[in-house]
Amino acid sequence: MTHQIIVTTSRRSTVELREQAEQWGKRLGVAFVERSGSLERLCQDNTAQGVLTVTDRRVSYHEPDSGLEYFFHPSMAKVRIHNLQVGRGDPMVTAMALQAGDSLLDCTVGRASDAIVAAHVVGTEGSVLGLEKVPVIAQLTIHGLATYQDSSARLTGLLRRIRVLQADYLDYLRQCPDAAFDVVYFDPVFHEPLEKSQAMAPLRKLADKQPVTPEALEEATRVCRRRVVIKQRYDTPLWAQLGITRTTKGGSSRIEYGIVEP
Ligand SMILES: C[S@@+](CC[C@H](N)C(=O)[O-])C[C@H]1O[C@@H](n2cnc3c(N)ncnc32)[C@H](O)[C@@H]1O
Structure with a gap:
């Protein structure tokens, strides 16, 4: 299985979110991909294991196959x-x-x-x-x-x-x-x-x-x-x-x- 990661935005994107997502792509050295359809489909189409989503709520990393979602939180x-x-x-x-x-x-x-x-x-x-x-x-x-x-x-x-x-x-x-x-x-x-x-x-x-x-x-x-x-x-x-x-x-x-x- 590939460990490739891609970056995208929420379905409803704005110019700012797109710019932020492109910056995240550069920071992680991975491709920015225009959001279309589900995250599962996006990963399949790009042979990626995981996708970082930049939304106006937060930045999260997802692996749709396992249902994993990871984001920063001060936790305990x-x-x-x-x-x-x-x-x-x-x-x-x-x-x-x-x-x-x-x-x-x-x-x-x-x-x-x-x-x-x-x-x-x-x-x-x-x-x-x-x-x-x-x-x-x-x-x-x-x-x-x-x-x-x-x-x-x-x-x-x-x-x-x-x-x-x-x-x-x-x-x-x-x-x-x-x-x-x-x-x-x-x-x-x-x-x-x-x-x-x-x-x-x-x-x-x-x-x-x-x-x-x-x-x-x-x-x-x-x-x-x-x-x-x-x-x-x-x-x-x-x-x-x-x-x-x-x-x-x-x-x-x-x-x-x-x-x-x-
Ligand atoms: C159990 S977690 C630590 C949780 C952390 N104490 C907290 O409060 O959130 C262990 C972390 O160490 C990182 N890690 C493992 N080996 C490392 C290495 N050689 N250099 C830097 N980080 C490493 C792992 O990727 C993982 O994020």
């Missing part, structure tokens, strides 16, 4: 920030020992939920840089962080403070100086999904699923000042593969954070 970040504000804590923040003023490198930024929570904690004196390898995820996250308007102006402000680069984390880490960030974080796709997290299903399907390698962990350990944190399912084979012995429980007992200090 709002609830998690509320938990922090009322003193309930957040297992990721605890595992990172993240504080105001810290710099965080989020190597697997995905939809940036974790990065948004981190931006809340590090505040305006700190910084959050996210990396994402899959172009359609990276570009939707970059666009979403720059344009999404939440009902909370404070949350919208957090989104605008996160910087995201479309990059492979190993390539990026290799060219970082020693101790460049307080914390380096990985949230790789779990080897088996937690059946509860249906919200994660589209991201999981699109994501790069390579596990963290010993080489990536070694680079991350060199690049962090305080610690490297890796999120996984409790029964992950990764702790053994990477020789990680220090772990803390996540919010649900089925999630663990592995911690490595330089």
